[in-house]
Amino acid sequence: MLEIRNLSQYYGEFCALKDISFDLGENEILGIIGQNGAGKTTLINSITGLGGRPSGTVRLDGTDILGKRPDTIARLGVARTFQNLRIFRGMTVREHLLVAQNRKLSPGRKLLPNFRNTEDAGVDALLEFFDILRFRDDDAEGLSYGDRRRVEMARALAGSPKLLILDEPGAGMNEQESEVLASQIREIRERFHTAIILIEHDMSIIRACCERIIVLDHGQKIAEGSFEQIAADREVQRAYLGEEDA
Amino acid sequence: MNVYYTGLFVTFLINVLCALSVYVILKSGQISVGNAGFMAVGGYVAGILSTVYGLGIPASVAAGSAAAALCGAVVGIPALRLKGTYLVIGTISFTAMIRSIAQVLDITGGAMGLKGMKRIGILWIVIFAVLVIALLFLFEKTRYGLDVEAVAADSEAAAAAGVRVILIKVLSFTLGAAIAGIAGGCYAHWTQYIEPSDFSTSVSTMMVLPVILGGRNRIAGAVLGAAVFTILPELLRFASVWRMVIYGVLVIAIVIVKPDGLISGRKRHA
Numbered sequence: 001m002l003e004i005r006n007l008s009q010y011y012g013e014f015c016a017l018k019d020i021s022f023d024l025g026e027n028e029i030l031g032i033i034g035q036n037g038a039g040k041t042t043l044i045n046s047i048t049g050l051g052g053r054p055s056g057t058v059r060l061d062g063t064d065i066l067g068k069r070p071d072t073i074a075r076l077g078v079a080r081t082f083q084n085l086r087i088f089r090g091m092t093v094r095e096h097l098l099v100a101q102n103r104k105l106s107p108g109r110k111l112l113p114n115f116r117n118t119e120d121a122g123v124d125a126l127l128e129f130f131d132i133l134r135f136r137d138d139d140a141e142g143l144s145y146g147d148r149r150r151v152e153m154a155r156a157l158a159g160s161p162k163l164l165i166l167d168e169p170g171a172g173m174n175e176q177e178s179e180v181l182a183s184q185i186r187e188i189r190e191r192f193h194t195a196i197i198l199i200e201h202d203m204s205i206i207r208a209c210c211e212r213i214i215v216l217d218h219g220q221k222i223a224e225g226s227f228e229q230i231a232a233d234r235e236v237q238r239a240y241l242g243e244e245d246a
Numbered sequence: 247m248n249v250y251y252t253g254l255f256v257t258f259l260i261n262v263l264c265a266l267s268v269y270v271i272l273k274s275g276q277i278s279v280g281n282a283g284f285m286a287v288g289g290y291v292a293g294i295l296s297t298v299y300g301l302g303i304p305a306s307v308a309a310g311s312a313a314a315a316l317c318g319a320v321v322g323i324p325a326l327r328l329k330g331t332y333l334v335i336g337t338i339s340f341t342a343m344i345r346s347i348a349q350v351l352d353i354t355g356g357a358m359g360l361k362g363m364k365r366i367g368i369l370w371i372v373i374f375a376v377l378v379i380a381l382l383f384l385f386e387k388t389r390y391g392l393d394v395e396a397v398a399a400d401s402e403a404a405a406a407a408g409v410r411v412i413l414i415k416v417l418s419f420t421l422g423a424a425i426a427g428i429a430g431g432c433y434a435h436w437t438q439y440i441e442p443s444d445f446s447t448s449v450s451t452m453m454v455l456p457v458i459l460g461g462r463n464r465i466a467g468a469v470l471g472a473a474v475f476t477i478l479p480e481l482l483r484f485a486s487v488w489r490m491v492i493y494g495v496l497v498i499a500i501v502i503v504k505p506d507g508l509i510s511g512r513k514r515h516a
Contacts, residue, residue: 048406050405069405071404071412074406079406086400095392098515099404100407103408105389109389110389111388114387114389115387137514
């Protein structure tokens, strides 16, 4: 469904991404790992249209999306979360989901004023799924760090994306929360029929979720394969453990 | 009602329209210190239509508003690339440009100003103000209203959630300009005389202050702010030459005590 060929991103002389190519199948969970600064977030910013002038090809179900505006890409079915939380200040949890849902509504429906708190099974089901239903009408900004992460994931899913990109969803979570998160990510795929790209430092989450993993180092793809293949890769070991045993 | 109170009431209504024109733009996370320019467009177009072309006053005001809206869209597009201070400078420049145009054209009366407008009935001004408030109230209850708030909160995150950020931002500028245009048309037909200096940058600034003071998150805040800015100078008349000093101190005090405005907190979406 996603086809990436020779994706590069330069900031002046600095090469943040170099000739990245990979494919993503329907319903696949792909992990992207690498040290800080390896280009993971740059890669998904390029895919989602945020920042820089990337070159190469990015196709979503055959449609070229590279260089399109972020809202256009989102409306084509790519949703994401942010490594540094991007909560809508002052808005309730429920309103976060309504905003994302808007892309599915017709302009006429969007112009209809709404005065009553209409029940929305879709919103409630998502909140229930992430165990934040009790915060539905609370200000999202006031929630704990972990809960705000869950709001972001619920917001991303509220637009019924074909592709969900999660940028370090496990950051700041403890071991137990990470375990729950890993099972949730696998469940998201089953329930919402979406392909997932997962950026994560927590290897237990990567191992539990991803059929395939891509390793980035200094903006380049240095390895691709299953967790076991990656773990055995000398190039990866060198990037992660240092030069001495190379 | 005697002439004094009638005049004060009309000033209040026009101030409400001015404040709302700024409010709508602020609500989308943008700022305009150029709304006097949109007001000028509305005032001149309405004035010329009613005097030169003999169009009825309400229709002239509506047409002036449409012309201002068009300018709002035209300004709103380059404004997309500007943020914060740069947007302030950009919108101020727009007002200066409109003033210069009004100054050199024959049809606007140049520096001599535009005169000969018949006086608009107060009822029409009331109708325009109520209509604008009602439509804004309804708009904020729609999903577009929710989009506007998301864009103001975090435009990148809103875009990533599929909100058409450019549409929302330009729409807000267009809407704000349309409202300023109505204010201009009403003003031109109330004072029956307008000149370029009626639409100075200080007028633009005075359109922003009531919104900051009254509360930028709520329509009621802008209306209350407009009321305060209409009545306060009158209440301070006893202070004669010290009037503006006391006025300034009071405004600063309110902003310090209530930084989010007199009416703070936003309404939630149902």
